[in-house]
Amino acid sequence: MLTGWLEPLVDEGIRPDTRVVHFVGPTGVGKTTTIAKLAAEQSIRNRRKIGFITSDTYRIAAVEQLRTYASILNAPMEVVISHADLDRAFRQLENCELIFMDTAGRNFRSELHVSEVNSLLRAGDRSDTYLVLSMTAKSADMTAIAGQFAKYGVTKALFTKLDETETYGGILNVVLEHQLKLAYITGGQTVPDDIEPFRADRYVAKLLGDAPDD
Structure with missing residues (x-):
């Protein structure tokens, strides 16, 4: 039953035609x-020419x-301070x-902080925004943060620190309450290995204690 609830909410992740991917979320969740x-x-692996923009100057x-990371991947990077810098960054x-x-990462219980971040996101058919949440956070806090971003149309998420x-129930609570599409789940610091597409069946097995130890 749980797998059936979650399967329609599994996101395909970064698509071949995606041009811009934004990452939002509270402090310390591992966005970078x-x-x-x-x-x-x-x-x-996919041989795509990538670039980075960061507004994390706090x-x-x-x-x-x-x-x-940009240097290791031989990729360009731009720093933006405000919305006025975005056009320059994208031109570069x-x-x-x-x-x-x-x-x-800010205190996203604050409407002001959420709106500030939202002003930096570039909407479009070829852009995606992922809310990054840590599995070590309290379920109620994750739900409150997801609710703040849902007001601005953020519908996709990924979870870190598996x-x-x-304790795995927070994912189920947040995803079902806000109908978030869940793309990836991470566990560990190794780049690029410690991340995988979210699979409903594997998650439910962990939730119910049926998954083998990694």
């Missing part, structure tokens, strides 16, 4: 590392962290097939 994993997959060394990256955009918890 997740971006690096997906970018490496798209660059190395967290100390956040820009340098993404710049390091116009030769890229796929652009990953990292946003600042390896840091044995």
Whole structure:
């Protein structure tokens, strides 16, 4: 029954025609590392020319962290401070097939912070936005954050830190309440290996304690 509820909410992930992928979410959930994993997959395995944009100028060394990944992947990166910088950044990256955009982690219980991040997202048929949530967070907190972003049309999510918890029910609660499409799940720091497409059957097996230990 649980698998049947979740199967229609499984997202296909980054499509071959996707041009821009935004990542939003609270502090400390692993947005930048997740971006690096997906970018490496798209660059190395799928041979796509990638680029990066970051607006995370609040967290100390956040820009340098993404710049390091960009250097390893030999990909260009642009830093934006406000919405006014976006057009310049996209012009600089116009030769890229796929652009990953990292946003600042803030207190997203605040409507103001959510609207600030939303103003930096570029809408379009070839763009996607993923809400990044950590499985170590409280279910009620994840649900509240998802509700804030749902107001602005964010309908897709991915979960991090599978390896840091044995409590898995938060995913079910958040995804069903807000009808979020779930694309990926991560566990571990290794780039690009510690990420995989979300599979409803494997998740339900973990939830019910039937999955073998990794």
